Amino acid sequence: MKCCLALIHLTLAACCYADFAPPIVKVSLDEPPKERWAPLMEVIDVSYFRTLPSLIIESFVPSWLHQAIRLVIETLEDYLPQDYLSEIQGLASLSGTDSTDIILLNFGYEISAYCTSIVAQDTNGRIYHGRNMDFPLFRDILRNVTVDILFMKDAKVAYRGTSYAGYVGLWTGQSANNFTITGNARLAGSWWGSVIWAFICKFTPASWLLRHTLAEAASYHDALERLSNVPIINSVYYIVGGVQPGEGAVVTRDPWGSADVWSLDPPHGHWFRVESNKDHWKTTPEDDERRKSAIKALNATGQENINLDSLFKVLSVNVTCRRSTIYTTVMSAGTPEKYRTVVREHGCN
Numbered sequence: 001m002k003c004c005l006a007l008i009h010l011t012l013a014a015c016c017y018a019d020f021a022p023p024i025v026k027v028s029l030d031e032p033p034k035e036r037w038a039p040l041m042e043v044i045d046v047s048y049f050r051t052l053p054s055l056i057i058e059s060f061v062p063s064w065l066h067q068a069i070r071l072v073i074e075t076l077e078d079y080l081p082q083d084y085l086s087e088i089q090g091l092a093s094l095s096g097t098d099s100t101d102i103i104l105l106n107f108g109y110e111i112s113a114y115c116t117s118i119v120a121q122d123t124n125g126r127i128y129h130g131r132n133m134d135f136p137l138f139r140d141i142l143r144n145v146t147v148d149i150l151f152m153k154d155a156k157v158a159y160r161g162t163s164y165a166g167y168v169g170l171w172t173g174q175s176a177n178n179f180t181i182t183g184n185a186r187l188a189g190s191w192w193g194s195v196i197w198a199f200i201c202k203f204t205p206a207s208w209l210l211r212h213t214l215a216e217a218a219s220y221h222d223a224l225e226r227l228s229n230v231p232i233i234n235s236v237y238y239i240v241g242g243v244q245p246g247e248g249a250v251v252t253r254d255p256w257g258s259a260d261v262w263s264l265d266p267p268h269g270h271w272f273r274v275e276s277n278k279d280h281w282k283t284t285p286e287d288d289e290r291r292k293s294a295i296k297a298l299n300a301t302g303q304e305n306i307n308l309d310s311l312f313k314v315l316s317v318n319v320t321c322r323r324s325t326i327y328t329t330v331m332s333a334g335t336p337e338k339y340r341t342v343v344r345e346h347g348c349n
């Protein structure tokens, strides 16, 4: 166990941890969707992986209902986006798991993004983006299955992200020299509510839109446009960072479109935006301690001192980082090689 003292101006944040970098998996987009997750099986404990759907799903629903939902999902599989479904079927056959269970696992993960995301600009106009992923319910399981994924095309990294084994969507990702995106859950919907949106309206899971945007968008503005307008099954916040000064925003999403876009405004002193799981125009900071402590730490850091290291420290302060924090990622699309994820083995504070 390693102990560190992070001194942020007058705030003394003591954190004891044995944090670690997650395994890296290379997923080749040149392979057919059903085969591309094979490399994941080499870095995870496959027999543990097979137990995940029951562990996670049956903490939401009783096991008899789990069996019943399985039958419903089976008849509705065709309504899911084709690539999404094919990757899930591939994961199921590669790991020897039921594909309806992997679908349910994906929907379970879909509402698991309790977190804090920050996008900030330094005095030289460089953009930094960071996030904590928190989830009290399965924190010990999710720390166990956190992976960094390099999505490869023609032997080059097309985009990258951080996810959980078995989850084909992304809540954290980077398109090098283009933009970075994180997603935070909004209004804690029920996962079965999302299942209904998905099947009735054929909307896309929010984490799948995030991944699709990393794959397809050509620029920060293109990404912002897609993340604001493409229908999704659940309400979320998308936090986006670019490469040019001013390129940073929080998009508050309803399933059918954006409710609000909150951009950086450095000329007026708004050099960072902090989003957790509340609408920014509704909350007073008192409502959300994670947000308040992050803002305080950012104020203390100052725009002239913000960089990936100081942003990581901001994301480590009490109570922005908490016992339920699973991982922290910091990234900057302009320096893509500096992408860094740390799994908080025992959480913080």
Ligand SMILES: *[C@@H]1O[C@H](CO)[C@@H](O)[C@H](O)[C@H]1NC(C)=O
Residues within 6 Å of the ligand: 045, 048, 140, 141, 144
């Ligand atoms: C984490 O994974 C290991 C096997 O890889 C397992 O033995 C352990 O119980 C897991 N922890 C939790 C909380 O599931």
Ligand SMILES: *[C@@H]1O[C@H](CO)[C@@H](O)[C@H](O)[C@H]1NC(C)=O
Residues within 6 Å of the ligand: 175, 176, 177, 178, 214, 215, 216, 217, 218, 219
């Ligand atoms: C931005 O993303 C697009 C689409 O993935 C890609 O073709 C392009 O090369 C990227 N731009 C830069 C500067 O990397």
Ligand SMILES: *[C@@H]1O[C@H](CO)[C@@H](O)[C@H](O)[C@H]1NC(C)=O
Residues within 6 Å of the ligand: 285, 292, 295, 296, 299
């Ligand atoms: C952070 O600084 C801004 C601008 O000086 C100030 O309005 C805000 O109250 C400060 N917030 C906290 C939590 O320190």
Ligand SMILES: *[C@@H]1O[C@H](CO)[C@@H](O)[C@H](O)[C@H]1NC(C)=O
Residues within 6 Å of the ligand: 014, 318, 319, 349
């Ligand atoms: C973190 O903050 C909480 C709430 O203010 C407090 O109860 C706790 O003792 C703090 N933990 C540390 C390590 O300072």
